[in-house]
Amino acid sequence: MVYVAVVAVLVFLAVAYAWYLSSQARVWVVRVRDGNLVLMKGKIAQTVVADLGEVLQRHSVRRGALYGINRRGRVTLGFSRSIPPSCRQSLRNVWSMHAR
Numbered sequence: 001m002v003y004v005a006v007v008a009v010l011v012f013l014a015v016a017y018a019w020y021l022s023s024q025a026r027v028w029v030v031r032v033r034d035g036n037l038v039l040m041k042g043k044i045a046q047t048v049v050a051d052l053g054e055v056l057q058r059h060s061v062r063r064g065a066l067y068g069i070n071r072r073g074r075v076t077l078g079f080s081r082s083i084p085p086s087c088r089q090s091l092r093n094v095w096s097m098h099a100r
Contacts, residue, residue: 027075028068035062042068048098055094059087066091075099 028042030049037053052066067078077095079088 025070026067026078027070030066032056032061032064032066040065044068045098048095051094051098052091055087055090056083059084059090061087 026041028044029040030044030052031038031040035057037049037056039049056064061083064082065080066083068075069078077088077092079091083091
């Protein structure tokens, strides 16, 4: 019984640590609430936010989140599940124009 409790605690700690590391890789977080974009974490130019918002509006996205994720010194986009795959490529295109 003690063995099961120790394993459960270790699994919980591993999952919590993995979540912590993944959240630290996020440079910025923009949430979509009722079609409006709100910067929750980090810094990003307002023009980028406006352009991303236009794409989200064109695809009728009312809620979700966009993440700027640091991968090997380069910021790439991450998406919540509520952002449709058809919209993601358009968002990547906008991001690549601004990321230069």
